[in-house]
Amino acid sequence: MRKLLDFIVRKRHWFLFxxxxxxxxxLVYRNHAYQRTIMLSxxxxxxxxxxxxxxxxxxxxxxxxxxxxxxxxxGHLEMELLELQDQLEMLQAxxxxxxxxxxxxxxxxxxxxxxxxxxxxxxxxxxxxxxxINKGANDGIAPDMGVVSEKGVVGIVSAVSDNFAVIIPLLNxxxxxxxxxxxxxxxxxxxxxxxxxxxxxxxxxxxxxxxxKGDMVVxxxxxxxxxxxxxxxxxxxxxKQHDDNFYSLEVELATDFQSLNNVRVIKNYHQQEQLxxxxxxxxxx
Numbered sequence: 001m002r003k004l005l006d007f008i009v010r011k012r013h014w015f016l017f018x019x020x021x022x023x024x025x026x027l028v029y030r031n032h033a034y035q036r037t038i039m040l041s042x043x044x045x046x047x048x049x050x051x052x053x054x055x056x057x058x059x060x061x062x063x064x065x066x067x068x069x070x071x072x073x074x075g076h077l078e079m080e081l082l083e084l085q086d087q088l089e090m091l092q093a094x095x096x097x098x099x100x101x102x103x104x105x106x107x108x109x110x111x112x113x114x115x116x117x118x119x120x121x122x123x124x125x126x127x128x129x130x131x132x133i134n135k136g137a138n139d140g141i142a143p144d145m146g147v148v149s150e151k152g153v154v155g156i157v158s159a160v161s162d163n164f165a166v167i168i169p170l171l172n173x174x175x176x177x178x179x180x181x182x183x184x185x186x187x188x189x190x191x192x193x194x195x196x197x198x199x200x201x202x203x204x205x206x207x208x209x210x211x212x213k214g215d216m217v218v219x220x221x222x223x224x225x226x227x228x229x230x231x232x233x234x235x236x237x238x239x240k241q242h243d244d245n246f247y248s249l250e251v252e253l254a255t256d257f258q259s260l261n262n263v264r265v266i267k268n269y270h271q272q273e274q275l276x277x278x279x280x281x282x283x284x285x
Contacts, residue, residue: 153254202251
C-alpha cells in the first residue's frame, strides 16, 4: 500500500493533468452541442472499428470448426451421390423393354459410410510414402478401409492403433487400385512409378477402349474397398505397353498429397462378408 501511495505522490502532476482533461472534456460535452455531436460520432467510429476487428478475430478462430463441418457435409453429399449412382446402375441393369418401372424396394441398401480424420504425418518424396491420421480403432477404423480426400482417392488403411492409423497412399508402389475410364466398363490397375508425385499410371487397359485426354479415371468398384465412381484423376497422356494389346495411361491425380490436411475413411459394412466368401472360393480351387 505504501508503494502505491509513493507512486501516486511521485506522479501526482500526471494524475492532476488527466483529471483536469477529463473535467474539461465533460464541460465541453455538456455545454456545446457541436462538440458533443463530434465526440459521439468519433466514439461510434471507434466502437465500429473495435467491433469489426473483434468479428474478424472470432471468424478466424471459428474457421477450423466451420471447415470441419463443411468436410462432414461434403462427405455425406458424396456418399449420397455414390448411392444414387449405384442405384441408377442397378435400375439400368434390371430394366427390360416391357418393364416401365423397377420398385425401389428391390434395390440393395448402400453399404458405405465414412469417418472424418485429420492428417498428422505425411510424406511425398520417398519411394514408399505413408500417411498417418488421428483416428484409429477406437473410432471404428480397421485395416483395408479405403481413404479419400474431398477431391479424390487417397489410399488404403494399412495399420491401426487405438488412436491412430497409417495409410498406404497412391504414392506408394505397394498399392494397386482397380480403376477405369469414366463411362467405360473396362478396368485396369492404377499404380505409381515412384517419379512424379502428381502422376500415376492406369495399366493393362485394353487397346479397344475409347478415351481422350482430359477424361476422368475413377474407381471401378471391383473390390471390397472403394465404391465405384470415386475420382482418381484425369488422363493427361498415354502409350502402348510392351505387347501392344494394352494401353498405359498417365493420370494426373485429383488429390494434391502435398497439401493434404483432412481425409475420410470409407467403411464398407459388407466388406468382411465379401472377403470371407472370396477366400472360401479360392480355397475350393
